Amino acid sequence: MTEQTLEKLKILAESAKYDVSCASSGVSRKNRPGTIGSAAGWGICHSFTEDGRCVALLKIMLTNHCIYDCAYCINRRSNDIPRATLSVTEVTDMTIEFYRRNYIEGLFLSSGVVRNPDYTMERIARIAKDLRNVHHYNGYIHLKSIPGASRELVNEAGLYADRLSVNVEIPTEANLRMLAPEKDYQSIYKPMFYIQEGVMASADERKRFRHAPRFAPAGQSTQMIVGATNENDKDILRLATTLYQRPSMKRVYYSGYIHVNSYDNRLPALNQSPLKRENRLYQADWLMRFYGFRFDEIADDSSPNLDLEIDPKLAWALRHPEVFPVDVNKADYALLLRVPGIGVKSAQLIVSSRKFGRITSDTLTKMGAVMKKAKYFIVCGELSAHTIHETGEEFVRRVLTDKKPSKKMPDKRQLTLNFTD
Amino acid sequence: MITFRYDKTLDGLLTAVFDAYSRRTFPDVLLGTDDDVPLFAGEIHTVMSDTEKSTRVWNGLERKASQGFCDMLLHVWLSELPGADELLLKYIVKTFADVAGATMNHADDDVRRIRQIALKVSRERLHVIQFVRFQKAADGIYFAPAAPLYNVLPLTIPHFCDRFADQMWLAYDIRRRYGYFYDMKKAVEVTLENDENLLDGKLDESIMAEDEKLFQQAWKDYTKALTIKERLNPRLQRQNMPARFWKYMPEKNR
Numbered sequence: 001m002t003e004q005t006l007e008k009l010k011i012l013a014e015s016a017k018y019d020v021s022c023a024s025s026g027v028s029r030k031n032r033p034g035t036i037g038s039a040a041g042w043g044i045c046h047s048f049t050e051d052g053r054c055v056a057l058l059k060i061m062l063t064n065h066c067i068y069d070c071a072y073c074i075n076r077r078s079n080d081i082p083r084a085t086l087s088v089t090e091v092t093d094m095t096i097e098f099y100r101r102n103y104i105e106g107l108f109l110s111s112g113v114v115r116n117p118d119y120t121m122e123r124i125a126r127i128a129k130d131l132r133n134v135h136h137y138n139g140y141i142h143l144k145s146i147p148g149a150s151r152e153l154v155n156e157a158g159l160y161a162d163r164l165s166v167n168v169e170i171p172t173e174a175n176l177r178m179l180a181p182e183k184d185y186q187s188i189y190k191p192m193f194y195i196q197e198g199v200m201a202s203a204d205e206r207k208r209f210r211h212a213p214r215f216a217p218a219g220q221s222t223q224m225i226v227g228a229t230n231e232n233d234k235d236i237l238r239l240a241t242t243l244y245q246r247p248s249m250k251r252v253y254y255s256g257y258i259h260v261n262s263y264d265n266r267l268p269a270l271n272q273s274p275l276k277r278e279n280r281l282y283q284a285d286w287l288m289r290f291y292g293f294r295f296d297e298i299a300d301d302s303s304p305n306l307d308l309e310i311d312p313k314l315a316w317a318l319r320h321p322e323v324f325p326v327d328v329n330k331a332d333y334a335l336l337l338r339v340p341g342i343g344v345k346s347a348q349l350i351v352s353s354r355k356f357g358r359i360t361s362d363t364l365t366k367m368g369a370v371m372k373k374a375k376y377f378i379v380c381g382e383l384s385a386h387t388i389h390e391t392g393e394e395f396v397r398r399v400l401t402d403k404k405p406s407k408k409m410p411d412k413r414q415l416t417l418n419f420t421d
Numbered sequence: 422m423i424t425f426r427y428d429k430t431l432d433g434l435l436t437a438v439f440d441a442y443s444r445r446t447f448p449d450v451l452l453g454t455d456d457d458v459p460l461f462a463g464e465i466h467t468v469m470s471d472t473e474k475s476t477r478v479w480n481g482l483e484r485k486a487s488q489g490f491c492d493m494l495l496h497v498w499l500s501e502l503p504g505a506d507e508l509l510l511k512y513i514v515k516t517f518a519d520v521a522g523a524t525m526n527h528a529d530d531d532v533r534r535i536r537q538i539a540l541k542v543s544r545e546r547l548h549v550i551q552f553v554r555f556q557k558a559a560d561g562i563y564f565a566p567a568a569p570l571y572n573v574l575p576l577t578i579p580h581f582c583d584r585f586a587d588q589m590w591l592a593y594d595i596r597r598r599y600g601y602f603y604d605m606k607k608a609v610e611v612t613l614e615n616d617e618n619l620l621d622g623k624l625d626e627s628i629m630a631e632d633e634k635l636f637q638q639a640w641k642d643y644t645k646a647l648t649i650k651e652r653l654n655p656r657l658q659r660q661n662m663p664a665r666f667w668k669y670m671p672e673k674n675r
């Protein structure tokens with residue numbers, strides 16, 4: 001490695017940093033003799049930057065030159081920024097060297113579009129292939145599929161990558177066309193579909209031939225930018241639900257829009273990235289994946305946007321007082337999960353401990369339930385005088401509203417960014 | 422009051438369990454062999470560590486409970502927290518006595534404490550796996566210093582053997598002054614006679630591999646370039662990446 005590579009590394013990291021999908025989870029693979037690396041199944045964060053974000057992968061662009069001009073992107077062709085291109089060996093060497101030092105879980109490679117989508121996609125696939133075949137690298141690889149890439153090249157990439165992704169970026173097609181005139185839904189959904197087909201075909205073959213090649217075993221993910229266009233949270237969550245219904249889709253990421261190209265007046269002039277909203281969307285996403293909530297329970301026509309003051313689970317509970325109070329000594333798992341303050345862990349503990357004795361408010365606390373919240377929504381024998389029916393919804397809402405983070409309290413705004421599947 | 426004295430090893434603790442059953446007296450207090458005996462100690466029994474006895478106890482536990490459960494006990498032992506040994510002894514006796522699987526009862530205080538400690542230790546294990554950095558020396562061996570809060574290095578070795586199978590490395594606990602050397606076949610525990618030069622956790626430039634410094638610099642510059650200045654949140658950084666690990670991390674150093 002040379003000083004010159006180091007300069008390029010800095011430029012291309014700057015260009016890649018707004019892509020949030022950095023998790024390395026979803027695949028578990030032991031080391032095979034004579035190879036380097038393994039994949040741990042759950043994502044391992046190896047560092048945290050000063051913005052508090054996890055660094056799991058060497059997230060980098062092959063090049064930040066681009067022939068397109070997407071309004072929300074720092075690398076659009078009309079921007080005057082330093083540009084650089086890494087060679088295939090530069091990327092593979094850096095990945096291996098960083099990996100051997102336990103800096104990273106693997107590589108996350110994306111690229112601006114040079115010449116045409118296929119030319120770019122070919123080089124991306126080539127890097128993954130070299131890592132696997134020349135360097136016998138067995139760690140994690142996430143490749144970004146270039147919008148508009150052909151089926152052959154997506155298939156080639158899928159043979160070597162653990163995960164592939166194509167970013168939706170803008171939730172509705174009309175807005176996408178407005179902000180990214182060279183892209184349309186076809187160019188995004190087609191590669192997504194190729195990936196899905198590849199994953200399913202390989203799963204099918206592996207049932208019959210144990211050694212049939214794997215295809216992107218960690219599936220695919222995508223990202224939506226939040227706050228650059230006028231879609232409401234219901235639109236966003238509906239699209240996320242549709243995406244999750246696709247067999248290979250593992251994660252949808254939400255990225256609060258950062259006003260990088262302030263000169264472009266097709267974009268709203270935000271002086272602050274909508275972090276709170278982004279956080280609420282992740283919470284909603286979490287509820288859909290692990291708590292059995294439907295998107296239209298979380299955001300419906302009467303409240304199409306998530307409440308920024310309280311989390312979406314509490315908001316749902318306040319809209320549905322008829323469900324409560326829940327008897328923790330009797331209610332089934334699914335119903336326990338609906339109680340604000342009771343999470344997956346405590347719900348499981350409650351179910352597994354009940355046979356040894358009655359659950360009291362004391363045991364609930366010990367099991368990690370947040371009684372400050374839960375007490376308005378449960379009965380457990382001794383306390384029942386203060387449920388939401390006695391106090392009223394307005395009262396509960398007022399006491400449980402997030403306070404402005406004070407100087408001394410740790411800032412929990414981004415805490416629920418979860419990196420596991 | 423009944424007091425057992427033992428050599429503060431895991432073997433010793435398991436032998437103490439064995440002795441308790443054969444003597445039919447269960448200790449209220451555990452003391453180290455070198456600890457002062459309090460004035461009114463009552464009955465005192467000194468445990469002689471015996472691997473045969475300790476193995477029998479451990480095998481008995483494995484038969485009685487799941488692998489995950491035994492791992493949990495091992496985690497608690499490695500916490501080295503004061504009182505953890507007494508808690509373990511009590512809990513192991515409970516496990517042997519128990520018929521209905523009451524060790525799963527999370528409303529029980531001992532069960533809860535065991536779980537809490539095990540959780541803390543396994544978090545620290547994960548921290549080591551996350552934040553330990555390998556530095557390449559001129560002879561090709563990678564040096565990985567750590568100073569974890571609990572004695573978790575042994576719990577991380579299988580992970581590192583699997584991941585860094587084709588390079589030689591030395592993972593070293595600087596606080597407890599022992600480590601593991603991996604020779605591309607297996608990892609063996611080592612204590613080094615002259616480890617003074619390793620204790621600051623940084624390879625001296627004179628024995629670094631040629632590119633080592635450049636890669637450390639590259640990693641540091643890279644993580645800096647990744648930071649989104651519009652979203653700075655150092656408190657969150659500290660919360661996710663405890664400052665006690667920073668000393669040996671190039672991105673926070675030099």
Ligand code: SF4
Nearest residue numbers: 066068070073076112
């Ligand atoms: S194609 Fe990708 S890199 Fe190019 S301008 Fe659009 S978003 Fe940016």
